[in-house]
Amino acid sequence: MDFTAKFTQLQQYFSHNKTRDLAWRKQQLQQIKRLVVDNESAFLSALATDLGKPAQEAWMTETSYVASDVDHTCKRLHRWAKKRSVSTPLVAQPGRSYIQPEPQGTVLIIGAWNYPLQLILAPLVAVIAAGNCALVKPSELAPTTSALLAKLIPQYLDKNAVSVVEGGADETTALLALPFDHIMYTGNGQVARIVMAAAAKHLTPVTLELGGKSPVYVDDSADLNITAQRIAWGKWMNAGQTCIAPDYILCSKRLVTPLTTALKAQIINMFGQEPKQSKSYGRIVNQRHTKRISDYLADQDIAVGGEFDLENRYIAPTIVINPARDSSLMSEEIFGPILPIIAIEDFAQAKAFVTMRDKPLAAYIFSKNKHQCQAWVHDVRAGNQGINDVIMFNAVPELPFGGVGPSGIGQYSGQAGFDNFSHLKSVLARPFIKDLPIRFAPYGKIKFKILRWLR
Ligand code: NAD
Numbered sequence: 001m002d003f004t005a006k007f008t009q010l011q012q013y014f015s016h017n018k019t020r021d022l023a024w025r026k027q028q029l030q031q032i033k034r035l036v037v038d039n040e041s042a043f044l045s046a047l048a049t050d051l052g053k054p055a056q057e058a059w060m061t062e063t064s065y066v067a068s069d070v071d072h073t074c075k076r077l078h079r080w081a082k083k084r085s086v087s088t089p090l091v092a093q094p095g096r097s098y099i100q101p102e103p104q105g106t107v108l109i110i111g112a113w114n115y116p117l118q119l120i121l122a123p124l125v126a127v128i129a130a131g132n133c134a135l136v137k138p139s140e141l142a143p144t145t146s147a148l149l150a151k152l153i154p155q156y157l158d159k160n161a162v163s164v165v166e167g168g169a170d171e172t173t174a175l176l177a178l179p180f181d182h183i184m185y186t187g188n189g190q191v192a193r194i195v196m197a198a199a200a201k202h203l204t205p206v207t208l209e210l211g212g213k214s215p216v217y218v219d220d221s222a223d224l225n226i227t228a229q230r231i232a233w234g235k236w237m238n239a240g241q242t243c244i245a246p247d248y249i250l251c252s253k254r255l256v257t258p259l260t261t262a263l264k265a266q267i268i269n270m271f272g273q274e275p276k277q278s279k280s281y282g283r284i285v286n287q288r289h290t291k292r293i294s295d296y297l298a299d300q301d302i303a304v305g306g307e308f309d310l311e312n313r314y315i316a317p318t319i320v321i322n323p324a325r326d327s328s329l330m331s332e333e334i335f336g337p338i339l340p341i342i343a344i345e346d347f348a349q350a351k352a353f354v355t356m357r358d359k360p361l362a363a364y365i366f367s368k369n370k371h372q373c374q375a376w377v378h379d380v381r382a383g384n385q386g387i388n389d390v391i392m393f394n395a396v397p398e399l400p401f402g403g404v405g406p407s408g409i410g411q412y413s414g415q416a417g418f419d420n421f422s423h424l425k426s427v428l429a430r431p432f433i434k435d436l437p438i439r440f441a442p443y444g445k446i447k448f449k450i451l452r453w454l455r
Helices: 004-015 022-038 040-051 055-081 118-129 143-156 169-176 189-201 224-240 253-271 287-295 347-355 370-379 414-420 445-454
Strands: 084-086 096-103 106-110 133-137 162-164 182-186 206-209 215-218 248-252 301-304 318-321 338-344 362-366 384-387 422-429
Touching: 004 106, 004 133, 004 162, 022 040, 022 055, 022 118, 022 143, 040 055, 040 143, 055 118, 055 224, 055 414, 106 118, 106 169, 118 133, 118 182, 118 414, 133 169, 143 162, 169 189, 182 189, 189 206, 215 224, 215 347, 224 253, 224 338, 224 362, 248 253, 248 347, 253 301, 253 318, 253 338, 338 347, 347 370, 362 370, 370 384, 414 422
Parallel strands: 106 133, 106 182, 133 162, 182 206, 215 248, 215 362, 248 338, 318 338, 362 384
Antiparallel strands: 084 096, 096 422, 301 318
């Protein structure tokens, strides 16, 4: 398996400077929008096949998400791509200093299966906006969406600038051997280490969008119905297979029962008495993951749900009370529809619980206490945070999205994405006006004194 020819062709095209042209970039971005809009029903059907995604959910989080991203980017592209002036200190005067964003070259985008369209096309929007060529590798675990992307991308986008490779670990390994100018990987932390090790061979910069256990603290002061509705939506969307879904809840002992009751009422509101029959509830990506998630339920105190069906990749929206802290449910990212609720003493203990563990991709708080919310933002290190809501920060295009530490490296979305896939080149331009001799040898006491004074 050798993708050298494909890669070399992209590199050569990049060297012709076509992709730097802003009009070309805008036209390609519009083509990405056309690709999702013209083929919306095919994508919704592919996402239903791969993940049982309800159409409205797929539209909100995949097709329309990408179309809005294109609109947002096209409106601001000229501004982002312009040189950015900075002040020039006295020692470099007369002179003009600026930052010139420039494309990096050819970017490899490796997608994950849980949002198989968005996780390829949203990075591609940023990569093209920044003036690069791209090779995209959709996840083999969402094969229908992967095949559709592989068919449509060459029909809509400049084939010389954007290429698709389908496949799994073998194909990705072969791609990782090539000297890309940037690698963007979305997925789990284990493979991220393989990606980073391969990138190190060529000193290629990486963006790693990973996961982790995103906690939610619910304070006694929170409005329980609104809290439960927002958490239920974020947790059970895509059957819990969302990197920024609430992984577990921390709350006081007295809140455990009313919060469980409120969440159960929301499950019934959203998915009815039998979620398995609901058209609004998705499926687990495959039987292996269904088994992995359902195994977490052994010996747990299940308050709601708990039913599963391996063959049909179904796991009910489930709430587990006070799982053992060292159980696999509490040590691994759940990435499925099980929501543990853990009783803690107070807010300080909730913070300690979270900060003792890996820095998560998202950390949420529900509270009417402003000081507490501020302390949560100040004291808890996480990729992103939500106060009194989950996931919705991802709908704000100018909020950079990304993890920290084990939950990821680098950010994208809006200008952060443009900057991430650009090299921000520093330029100082000076006229031919004779300099004061102080910076040149031979050095001496007086020159040294003046230099110190100028500083
Ligand atoms: P996955 O199985 O689709 O793998 C991701 C990519 O890695 C695929 O393209 C796959 O082909 C490739 N891959 C798999 N094994 C490989 C190997 N040995 N060598 C090279 N490449 C290999 O997805 P996943 O890893 O199961 O994704 C789930 C994880 O991703 C969760 O942890 C989730 O939180 C995280 N995630 C993060 C984000 C984010 O934006 N931060 C978004 C979605 C998912």
